[in-house]
Amino acid sequence: xxxxxxxxxxxxxxxxxxxxxxxxxxxxxxxxxxxxxxxxxxxxxxxxxxxxxxxxxxxxxxxxxxxxxxxxxxxxxxxxxxxxxxxxxxxxxxxxxxxxxxxxxxxxxxxxxxxxxxxxxxxxxxxxxxxxxxxxxxxxxxxxxxxxxxxxxxxxxxxxxxxxxxxxxxxxxxxxxxxxxxxxxxxxxxxxxxxxxxxxxxxxxxxxxxxxxxxxxxxxxxxxxxxxxxxxxxxxxxxxxxxxxxxxxxxxxxxxxxxxxxxxxxxxxxxxxxxxxxxxxxxxxxxxxxxxxxxxxxxxxxxxxxxxxxxxxxxxxxxxxxxxxxxxxxxxxxxxxxxxxxxxxxxxxxxxxxxxxxxxxxxxxxxxxxxxxxxxxxxxxxxxxx
Numbered sequence: 099x100x101x102x103x104x105x106x107x108x109x110x111x112x113x114x115x116x117x118x119x120x121x122x123x124x125x126x127x128x129x130x131x132x133x134x135x136x137x138x139x140x141x142x143x144x145x146x147x148x149x150x151x152x153x154x155x156x157x158x159x160x161x162x163x164x165x166x167x168x169x170x171x172x173x174x175x176x177x178x179x180x181x182x183x184x185x186x187x188x189x190x191x192x193x194x195x196x197x198x199x200x201x202x203x204x205x206x207x208x209x210x211x212x213x214x215x216x217x218x219x220x221x222x223x224x225x226x227x228x229x230x231x232x233x234x235x236x237x238x239x240x241x242x243x244x245x246x247x248x249x250x251x252x253x254x255x256x257x258x259x260x261x262x263x264x265x266x267x268x269x270x271x272x273x274x275x276x277x278x279x280x281x282x283x284x285x286x287x288x289x290x291x292x293x294x295x296x297x298x299x300x301x302x303x304x305x306x307x308x309x310x311x312x313x314x315x316x317x318x319x320x321x322x323x324x325x326x327x328x329x330x331x332x333x334x335x336x337x338x339x340x341x342x343x344x345x346x347x348x349x350x351x352x353x354x355x356x357x358x359x360x361x362x363x364x365x366x367x368x369x370x371x372x373x374x375x376x377x378x379x380x381x382x383x384x385x386x387x388x389x390x391x392x393x394x395x396x397x398x399x400x401x402x403x404x405x406x407x408x409x410x411x412x413x414x415x416x417x418x419x420x421x422x423x424x425x426x427x428x429x430x431x432x433x434x435x436x437x438x439x440x441x442x443x444x445x446x447x448x449x450x451x452x453x454x455x456x457x458x459x460x461x462x463x464x465x466x467x468x469x470x471x472x473x474x475x476x477x478x479x480x481x482x483x484x
Contacts, residue, residue: 127415129451129470129478133169136162136475138189141253141327142461145195145205149464151228154477157189159209163228164477175207175221175230182212184247191252196294197260199223205230206238206262206294208254214244218254218264220297238299239264239292239316241285246270249324249342257291258335258355261302264290264316265339267324272344273375274366279321282313287365289325289339291318306360319353321363321385327406327459331355331422332466336437338422340406341388344369346376348404349388350424352437361386390441401426407460409437412467415480421445423460423468430455432470 139162141155152164159178163170175193183189188210196204203223211217222234243250249267257263268287269276279287292299307313319339328339335355341363343349347370351363362385366374370391373380394400405425410418421434421443430453436443454472461469470478 125417126450126483127417127447127480128483130481132164132167132469132477132479134474134476135169136477138473139458139471139475139477140189140473141192141459142463142469142471142477143193143195144462144464145199146197147200147464152461152463152469153193153195154461154471155190155193157191158183159190161190161193161207161230165228170228172229174228175232177207177209177232180209180211180217182210182214187248187250188214191250192254194254194256194262197256204294206254208252208264210243210250214247216241216243216250216252216266220294236297238294238297239290241266243267243269243286245276251322251325253325253327255328255330257330257337259302260293260295261291262294262299263318263328264292265322265325265328266290267326268322268365274323277366279323279365280362280367282307282310282317282320285314285316287320287322288314288317289319289322289328290314290316291359292316304358306358318359319361319363321361321365321367323365323369325406326403329406329408329460329462331409332411332462333409336409338406338409339363340404340424341365342403343394344374345394346370347372347391347393348401348426350390350404350406350422351386352389363388389437390435398428400429401431402428405457405459408462408468410466410468410480412465412480414467415482417482418468418480423447425454425457425460425470427457428455429453430457 138157154162159181160173161175190209218239220236224231248270251265251267253265255263268274269278278284301315308315324342337353339351349370364385407423409422423434431448435441456473458473459471468480
């Protein structure tokens with residue numbers, strides 16, 4: 099039930115070292131250790147146009163900077179006092195930089211406050227480009243989420259359209275007892291889309307529920323359980339969503355570039371491609387089904403919670419070119435596929451790269467290079483083996 103809540107226990111496991119790489123298209127890949135000095139890292143991203151630095155979110159409340167592969171001692175931002183970190187799923191969950199960051203210095207964070215509610219805040223960088231100004235905090239959006247501690251979602255991501263996408267979980271517990279996933283009037287169990295070019299934020303006129311009250315106008319997609327990580331392919335602009343499942347199945351959803359949104363991804367009518375609860379019958383009319391699922395297996399031997407990744411468009415690991423990579427929190431596998439009108443050319447890279455129980459996220463830098471973030475404090479970059 100508390101699948102992503104396993105982060106604390108699994109983060110204590112040391113990431114497995116690389117095993118003997120096997121040859122593949124474009125040459126074998128390995129994971130190069132960048133640092134092991136992070137504290138409960140959850141996410142990595144870069145500011146637009148910045149190819150020298152990566153920003154790493156630490157769940158306890160800090161954003162750290164890695165500059166030319168060196169972890170800077172001073173945090174970019176420290177909001178530890180505001181964050182309600184509970185050792186499981188609550189905490190500082192992501193950061194996203196404004197598309198116009200180079201000129202306006204704005205960035206946005208998603209965290210759970212000390213009451214457990216979701217807070218989206220905007221900050222501005224200080225005169226020192228490596229330090230944010232904490233006095234510039236401005237509330238963007240608040241969402242009640244204090245009934246249960248899990249399924250907070252937490253990812254902020256600017257889309258190719260310049261709007262801010264926000265992933266929210268279904269409100270927690272198991273089976274969606276609050277019935278948020280299928281309720282378009284609620285902002286939980288969704289992917290929201292808002293325009294933050296000015297504050298207060300506005301609703302894009304093209305949002306699917308912008309003019310359909312009583313639906314919440316921020317809603318862009320619904321029927322999500324816990325869309326922990328999703329990403330836009332920087333080449334095609336397709337959106338891939340890793341939605342964490344209940345006790346049996348994990349899924350990847352795909353949204354084609356330019357899609358108007360408004361799709362129902364099925365939770366809690368379905369878990370993956372299967373009716374929920376197990377053994378029930380259901381009507382799939384009007385539902386958008388995942389393009390890929392995998393079963394947990396007995397005792398979660400295969401996995402327990404998907405970590406959605408990225409379509410690789412970098413240059414350091416040509417073997418991965420055009421592949422969507424994803425991982426699992428419990429087993430730590432690393433798998434991939436290519437998209438050609440359907441999921442094709444599936445490949446498991448675990449033997450080549452090693453397994454990483456406690457993996458919390460993938461990350462992408464300003465050059466399109468891909469990183470693996472592990473809850474034990476380690477950060478790796480995908481590169482071709484020398």
